[in-house]
Amino acid sequence: MKPAFRRGDSLGVDLVEIKKARRFYARHRAKLSEILTESEIMFCRRAKKPYERLAALLASKEAVFKALSRSPKSFTEIELCPDGYGRFKTASAFSKKTCRVRYRKNARFVLADCYLKRRT
Amino acid sequence: MMPPSNKEEIFIEVRKIVAQALRADEQKIGLNSSLIKDLGAESIDFLDIVFRLEKSFKIKIPKGELFPEKLLTDTRLVNAGKVTAEGIVELQKRIPNADWAAFSENPSVHNLGNLFTVGMIVDYLADKLALLKSTT
Numbered sequence A: 001m002k003p004a005f006r007r008g009d010s011l012g013v014d015l016v017e018i019k020k021a022r023r024f025y026a027r028h029r030a031k032l033s034e035i036l037t038e039s040e041i042m043f044c045r046r047a048k049k050p051y052e053r054l055a056a057l058l059a060s061k062e063a064v065f066k067a068l069s070r071s072p073k074s075f076t077e078i079e080l081c082p083d084g085y086g087r088f089k090t091a092s093a094f095s096k097k098t099c100r101v102r103y104r105k106n107a108r109f110v111l112a113d114c115y116l117k118r119r120t
Numbered sequence B: 001m002m003p004p005s006n007k008e009e010i011f012i013e014v015r016k017i018v019a020q021a022l023r024a025d026e027q028k029i030g031l032n033s034s035l036i037k038d039l040g041a042e043s044i045d046f047l048d049i050v051f052r053l054e055k056s057f058k059i060k061i062p063k064g065e066l067f068p069e070k071l072l073t074d075t076r077l078v079n080a081g082k083v084t085a086e087g088i089v090e091l092q093k094r095i096p097n098a099d100w101a102a103f104s105e106n107p108s109v110h111n112l113g114n115l116f117t118v119g120m121i122v123d124y125l126a127d128k129l130a131l132l133k134s135t136t
Helices: A018-034 A038-045 A050-068 B007-022 B043-057 B069-073 B085-094 B100-105 B109-115 B118-135
Strands: A010-017 A080-082 A087-090 A097-105 A109-118
Touching (some): A010 A018, A010 A050, A018 A038, A018 A050, A038 A050, A038 A080, A050 A080, A050 A087, A050 A097, A050 B043, B007 B043, B043 B118, B085 B100, B100 B109
Antiparallel strands (some): A010 A109, A080 A087, A097 A109
């Protein structure tokens, strides 16, 4: 049996409190384009509670950056595309790795994880 | 209104912003208050603080310039939970006024959060505003 986590794979995890995302959305709505792409903003705005999707996106992006082990130039460097099942696909290409991003939420938090798996 | 220019004025404004962003008591925030350890800041709070500072000081703060938190996940700079010598040199460039002597005694990544202080923001803004003033 192949090991699930191999040398060269990496993992990133992040947690965002929904209450904080709500305040952030209310205060910085006009500046979202500095941290989200246009399609990510639309993904938020289409929801009844846009701040919950904002929390999911921010937690997921942080998780991706942590898994990448490097400092991003900007938050829009990685674009996340929702698949409707609590997962995101990354529009950016990772030449030597496959990227899986998923998030789960409860009433208080969104927890996101990113698994970068080395291609064989 | 003109943004504050000396360190004392900058500190007063930063303290107000940090207190509002983190819902903390303004009077309990000092230059040495750690944003993570003392005030409970998380990743979304760092974004919130940066946006508030940009608005208040009328400046642009590129990602990672004020809070170099992603350095912590760089494998060259952190090994087995400890910041390497190369990592300390790199971080010192970013946060020159932190208490590096104390940190070097136990350079665990868990202690790095202590270096992100209110004073660090004040120093960053004082340098940034002075640079902007000298170029205009």
